[in-house]
Amino acid sequence: MQSTVTPTHCPYCALQCGMNLTPAPDGTVEVSERTDFPVNRGALCGKGRTSAAVLASNVRLTSPLVRDEGGTLVPASWDEALDRIAAGLGRTRAEYGPDAVGVFGGGGLTNEKAYTLGKFARVVLGTSQIDYNGRFCMSSAAAAGIKAFGVDRGLPFPLEDIPKSGCVILVGSNLAETMPPSLRFFTELKENGGTLIVIDPRRTKTAEQADLHLAPRPGTDLALALGLLHLVIAEGRVDEEYVRERTAGWEDARAAAMAHWPEYVERITGVSVPQLRETVRLFCEPESAMVLTARGPEQQSKGTDTVGAWINLCLATGRAGRPLSGYGCLTGQGNGQGGREHGQKADQLPGYRKLDDPAARAHVAEVWGVDPDSLPGPGRSAYELLDALGTDIRSLLLMASNPVVSAPRAAHIEERIRSLDFLAVCDVVLSETAALADVVLPVTQWAEETGTTTNLEGRVLLRRRAITPPEGIRSDLEVMHELAARLGVEKGFPTDPEEVFEELRRASAGGAADYSGITYRRLAEENGVFWPCPAEAADVSEGAVPAGEAPAVHPGTPRLFLDRFATPDGRARFVPVSHRAIAEEPDDEYPVLLTTGRVVAQYQSGAQTRRVAELNAAAPGPFVELHPRLAARLGAAEGDPVAVVSRRGRAVAPARITNAIRPDTVFMPFHWPGEGRANTLTNPALDPTSRMPEFKACAVRLEAVSSP
Ligand SMILES: Nc1nc2c(c(=O)[nH]1)N[C@H]1C(S)=C(S)[C@@H](COP(=O)(O)OP(=O)(O)OC[C@H]3O[C@@H](n4cnc5c(=O)[nH]c(N)nc54)[C@H](O)[C@@H]3O)O[C@H]1N2
Ligand SMILES: Nc1nc2c(c(=O)[nH]1)N[C@H]1C(S)=C(S)[C@@H](COP(=O)(O)OP(=O)(O)OC[C@H]3O[C@@H](n4cnc5c(=O)[nH]c(N)nc54)[C@H](O)[C@@H]3O)O[C@H]1N2
Ligand code: SF4
Ligand SMILES: [Mo]
Numbered sequence: 052m053q054s055t056v057t058p059t060h061c062p063y064c065a066l067q068c069g070m071n072l073t074p075a076p077d078g079t080v081e082v083s084e085r086t087d088f089p090v091n092r093g094a095l096c097g098k099g100r101t102s103a104a105v106l107a108s109n110v111r112l113t114s115p116l117v118r119d120e121g122g123t124l125v126p127a128s129w130d131e132a133l134d135r136i137a138a139g140l141g142r143t144r145a146e147y148g149p150d151a152v153g154v155f156g157g158g159g160l161t162n163e164k165a166y167t168l169g170k171f172a173r174v175v176l177g178t179s180q181i182d183y184n185g186r187f188c189m190s191s192a193a194a195a196g197i198k199a200f201g202v203d204r205g206l207p208f209p210l211e212d213i214p215k216s217g218c219v220i221l222v223g224s225n226l227a228e229t230m231p232p233s234l235r236f237f238t239e240l241k242e243n244g245g246t247l248i249v250i251d252p253r254r255t256k257t258a259e260q261a262d263l264h265l266a267p268r269p270g271t272d273l274a275l276a277l278g279l280l281h282l283v284i285a286e287g288r289v290d291e292e293y294v295r296e297r298t299a300g301w302e303d304a305r306a307a308a309m310a311h312w313p314e315y316v317e318r319i320t321g322v323s324v325p326q327l328r329e330t331v332r333l334f335c336e337p338e339s340a341m342v343l344t345a346r347g348p349e350q351q352s353k354g355t356d357t358v359g360a361w362i363n364l365c366l367a368t369g370r371a372g373r374p375l376s377g378y379g380c381l382t383g384q385g386n387g388q389g390g391r392e393h394g395q396k397a398d399q400l401p402g403y404r405k406l407d408d409p410a411a412r413a414h415v416a417e418v419w420g421v422d423p424d425s426l427p428g429p430g431r432s433a434y435e436l437l438d439a440l441g442t443d444i445r446s447l448l449l450m451a452s453n454p455v456v457s458a459p460r461a462a463h464i465e466e467r468i469r470s471l472d473f474l475a476v477c478d479v480v481l482s483e484t485a486a487l488a489d490v491v492l493p494v495t496q497w498a499e500e501t502g503t504t505t506n507l508e509g510r511v512l513l514r515r516r517a518i519t520p521p522e523g524i525r526s527d528l529e530v531m532h533e534l535a536a537r538l539g540v541e542k543g544f545p546t547d548p549e550e551v552f553e554e555l556r557r558a559s560a561g562g563a564a565d566y567s568g569i570t571y572r573r574l575a576e577e578n579g580v581f582w583p584c585p586a587e588a589a590d591v592s593e594g595a596v597p598a599g600e601a602p603a604v605h606p607g608t609p610r611l612f613l614d615r616f617a618t619p620d621g622r623a624r625f626v627p628v629s630h631r632a633i634a635e636e637p638d639d640e641y642p643v644l645l646t647t648g649r650v651v652a653q654y655q656s657g658a659q660t661r662r663v664a665e666l667n668a669a670a671p672g673p674f675v676e677l678h679p680r681l682a683a684r685l686g687a688a689e690g691d692p693v694a695v696v697s698r699r700g701r702a703v704a705p706a707r708i709t710n711a712i713r714p715d716t717v718f719m720p721f722h723w724p725g726e727g728r729a730n731t732l733t734n735p736a737l738d739p740t741s742r743m744p745e746f747k748a749c750a751v752r753l754e755a756v757s758s759p
Contacts, residue, residue, distance in 0.1 A: 057517035058085050060504065061099040062159075062497035063654050065205075065382040066090055066230045067506035068099050072498055072517035080106055080498060080518055088578060090210055090506065094232040098654055101663045105496065106518070110662040111479050112493030114523050124481075124491065129525065129533075135490050136448070137537035139473035140176065143446035149177035149427070153436055153444040156183035156395035157451025158384030161502030161514065162566075163551040164527045165386065166401055166558070167544060168450060169394025174419055174543065175535045179427035180444055182397040184452040185390050186433035187459075190741040191354025192344055192380035193391060198355075199362045199624050200371075201617030202563045203391070203403070204509040204582070205382035206343075207372075208610045214239035216375045217337020218246040220330070222272060222361060223347010223747070224381050227256035228651035234260070246333045250275065251347060252646060253676070253718060254711035263329060267320040269646045269716055270633035270748035272348035276360035277630060278316030278327050279334075280308035283367055288335045290369030297372065297622055304363050304625035311630060319630060321713070335368055339375035346383065346648065350746035352634045352736040359626035366623050372612030382507040384655075389505030392564040393555060397436075398429035401555060402562020411562070418558045419543065432742030434459060434735050441470030449476045450527060453656035455483040457721065459744040460699045461730035477527055482658040483724045495526045502548045503574065508609075509581050511566065513574035560586060563617065568605040580607040633748045634736030635698070637715075641750035643681065644716045645695060647729045648747075653722035661722070673704040673727030676718040677753070682708045685755050692756040695719065697749055700731040703756055717753065721746075 060067045069088025073081045080103040084093040105111060115132035116124040127135075143151050154172040156165060165183075172181040189205065196203040213219060213236040227234050237247050237260060249261035250272065258264040267275050283289060284305060294301050313324045334340050342365055348357045362371070362378045370376040382388050393401040404411035406429050416423035431439060437458055440447060447468075458464040468474065468487055476488040485491045499520035505511045520526075525533075528546045535544040545551055549571050560567035568584040584607045615621030637644055652670035654660040661667060675693045677685075687693050687706045694703045695717065704719065704727035712718055719729040734749035 057515050058087075059498065059515045059517060060512055061095065061385070062102050063098050063385055064230055065384055065387045065507040066233055067385060067504055067512055068095055068232055070095060070099060072103070074518045079103065090508070091232040094235070096231040097652055097666060097669065098660055101665050103498065104663045105479065105659050106498055108521055112481055112491065113521060114493060116491040118489045124486070132490050132492060133530075133533045133537060136475040137534055139475065139489060140446050140448065141538060143472060144176065147445055150180050151443065151445045152176050152178045152180065153440065153447040154178065154181040155433070155436065155447060155449045155452055155454070156181070156390070158183065158185040158188060158387040158390035159451045160390055160395070160527065161386055161504055161548070162389040162393055162511075162555060163502050163548045164450070165390045165395045166393040166555045167528060167531050167551055169399070169401070170419060171531045171535060171544065173426050174421055175538050175540045177425070177427060179397070179430035180436060181395060181430055182433040182436050183390065183395045184433060184454070184457065185384065185387060185396070186742060187350070187457065187744060187746070188346070188383050188387055189349060189380050189391070191349040191351070191738055191743045192358045194355040194741040195358035195362060195626070196380065198359060198626055199366070200612060202611070204611060205388050205507045206379040206509065207377050207612055208379070209508050209510070210236050212375055213237065213341065214243055214245070216240065216245055216339045216341050218248065218334050218340040220248045220250065220334060220340075220342045221257065222250045222342065222344040223349070224343060224345030225251065225255040225257045225648065226345070226381065227260065229345070229383070229649055230381070231651065245337070248330055248333060252713050252716050263326070263333065265322045265326055265330065266713055267322050268713065269644050270351055270745075271320040272351070273353055273357040273360050273628065274311060274316050274319040274630040275322060276357070276364055277308050277311035277628070278313050278320070279331055280360070280364050280367055281311050281316070282313060282327055282331045283335065283364065284308060286331065288331065289367050293369035294367060297616070298366050298625060299620070299622045300625035300627070301367070303627035304367075307627045307629050308363070339373065340368070340370050341377055341379065342370070343379045343381055345381040347747060349380070350743060351748060352738050352743075352745040353631055354738045354743045355740040356626070356628040360628050363625050363628070366625055371623060372616060374613070377612070386504040388507060388509060389503065389511070392505070393559065397432055402559030402566070403564040404562045414561065415558055418554065432737070434737060434742065434744050437464045437467060438735070440467040445471065446473040447471055447475070449474065449484065451478070453482040453484045453658045455487065456656035456658075456724045456728060457730065459730055459733040459735040459746060461728055462700050477530055478658070480658050480662060482656065492530055493524050494530065495520045495524055499524075500526050500548065503552060505582065506579075510579040511569055511574060511582060512579045513571060568607075573604070581609045583608050634745050635734050635750045637750040641697065641752050643751050643753060645697065645719065645732055645749050645751040646716055646747050647719050647721050647733060650720045650722065653720065655722065657722040670722070673719060673723045673729065674707040675704050676707045676709060676712050678712050678714040679708055679710055680714045681717065681753065682706055685753050687755055694754040694756050695732055695751050696754060697732040697734070697751045699734070702727055702729060702731045717751065
């Protein structure tokens with residue numbers, strides 16, 4: 052066993068905090084401060100601090116499991132488990148064709164794994180049916196970013212720019228709980244005289260830090276942004292020169308905004324006209340300003356238009372592609388950025404290429420050594436794929452997601468998963484979804500394998516192997532290598548992450564997310580490199596390197612759009628958008644709005660964090676957050692069980708009564724399975740462009756539950 056300190060990064064969220072790992076003689080691993088990484092400078096949240104607990108063999112999977120004749124999952128050899136998967140997937144393909152085999156990935160996978168999974172689906176299985184959980188995450192912001200700017204990189208600038216800006220509007224982000232070490236950048240913003248505005252139906256820990264907190268009705272951020280743009284125009288605050296020189300499409304966007312009078316917007320959102328005016332003043336007066344969105348405005352059936360409206364506000368005021376100004380999306384998962392770039396998305400090839408673009412197909416097919424015509428076309432989006440299980444899709448290979456807990460309308464999705472002919476799951480723990488599988492494969496975790504992730508800033512990072520995995524565990528790359536061989540593809544699925552990365556570099560070369568100038572060696576030396584980073588020094592953008600000094604290598608691109616946007620003509624595009632209602636408005640039968648989200652001590656479906664004692668002590672279970680007025684009407688006291696009922700189902704959890712939430716809205720975190728599962732209730736109404744489900748607003752009624 053190595054006994055030295057290994058600098059690496061956290062397994063959980065997109066901040067990808069730096070940490071040091073030291074193996075102890077008793078087999079445990081110590082997580083300690085690593086101060087040289089600029090994003091967190093040593094700080095870690097409770098999840099990162101306790102992340103090594105999930106490496107312990109008493110909470111994780113240590114052997115492949117297969118379902119025996121009695122229907123029980125029992126330990127099996129790797130050969131038996133892999134043979135069964137190859138047979139299960141192969142049988143479906145032979146009987147129903149390649150598109151009857153589905154693949155579902157995750158934004159927690161390293162770039163190497165996400166890339167290999169996409170290649171595995173298209174080259175080995177020949178299926179178009181692959182998508183991943185990132186569809187449920189930042190897909191609306193990605194779609195809006197591509198429309199407006201021509202490229203989707205969550206933040207077009209490093210986090211360290213935030214404290215130097217004049218004003219930041221945080222739309223539907225509770226980063227004090229979801230990315231705690233990043234709060235520092237916003238505290239420094241205020242110390243430097245900048246203003247923080249938070250938009251959230253709840254007065255969250257983040258909202259408590261704000262100079263101004265707006266609490267709109269869930270699902271109305273689109274109208275809110277339009278109302279602000281209306282005032283910008285009415286008050287003569289449009290940056291006409293910028294609009295003329297750097298944008299296109301202003302007239303239509305302007306007309307759409309003019310139809311959204313402040314009084315009308317007040318009626319829709321519940322945010323008062325004086326508050327709208329104050330927001331415009333604070334946003335427009337300083338030299339520079341930013342808008343950052345997270346899942347609040349994005350996880351809506353109109354998330355793409357909503358983000359588009361916030362981008363319009365930035366463009367009209369000249370706050371994009373200028374120093375210390377811009378629009379950014381706070382991506383969520385550990386590799387939420389890289390995971391959306393290299394081909395595990397239904398319509399995508401590596402390097403953020405489009406699967407239906409003949410030039411992209413030809414480039415990638417050449418790297419893969421296959422005929423471009425053999426590559427399938429685009430497949431279904433995540434919810435549509437899960438909804439087709441058991442009907443069009445008969446077998447599924449699932450890696451790094453737990454949809455039984457995290458998918459919308461989860462009872463239906465659970466039933467769809469149970470109806471599959473064959474399910475194989477690769478995971479580190481026996482998640483609620485893995486428990487339904489025919490075969491479960493135990494895989495290595497972050498500390499046990501090397502690989503790259505790309506954090507929310509677009510910074511590509513090297514996670515290093517710090518310890519030897521326990522006996523009997525293999526990596527996702529080894530799994531795909533073995534399955535490919537069993538399904539007749541002997542070559543092209545290496546098990547060494549660096550070898551995969553070298554191929555990814557070539558596959559991404561020339562694409563929007565160009566990694567071709569990045570190597571493991573550079574990543575180890577430079578503490579991360581921002582994409583795009585093409586291999587040729589000739590491509591260095593103006594100003595990035597002192598004049599006359601030709602760089603040996605491209606320095607990477609911390610800041611995008613300063614000279615031009617990534618559109619063919621270099622101009623950003625306004626989108627003409629108008630308010631529309633949420634897919635399911637409250638009515639007499641379901642009079643209350645439900646919104647969902649997170650708490651600081653649990654991560655996602657909880658598969659990992661619910662196995663950590665310290666985190667469970669801090670966040671032991673689900674709850675229903677509601678206003679005292681709603682609680683009184685229900686006759687519920689603090690801690691009483693409350694039933695929340697939607698058209699999709701019923702969930703029960705203890706009441707948490709607080710006046711920090713709007714009286715027309717209840718909130719549930721989604722980290723738990725069982726009776727308190729929030730996703731039993733949520734509405735799978737999809738955004739027409741991003742195919743994002745409406746996690747953040749549906750109609751429910753509340754019922755008192757008599758305690759036993
Ligand atoms: N502790 C913890 N941290 C995490 C995660 C986790 O599970 N736990 N997950 C990671 C991932 S993958 C992600 S995507 C990020 C998510 O990070 P965030 O987006 O910060 O997380 P959420 O709690 O889903 O939503 C943020 C806020 O949106 C508000 N909101 C609800 N409805 C609306 C609305 O209609 N409009 C507006 N403006 N706001 C609304 C909620 O009240 C909530 O406070 O967190 C990452 N970090
Ligand atoms: N109601 C509601 N639902 C939501 C959301 C919401 O705000 N509200 N947010 C949505 C969002 S933003 C997201 S990102 C999704 C996330 O929801 P999920 O996709 O369920 O995410 P996780 O719980 O992180 O699941 C990851 C699984 O992969 C395993 N794993 C971790 N690392 C690896 C690895 O390297 N290889 C393999 N094979 N497995 C690994 C973990 O143990 C875990 O079981 O939930 C979505 N669902
Ligand atoms: S904020 Fe995110 S990356 Fe940082 S320690 Fe916590 S979970 Fe890990
Ligand atoms: Mo996410």
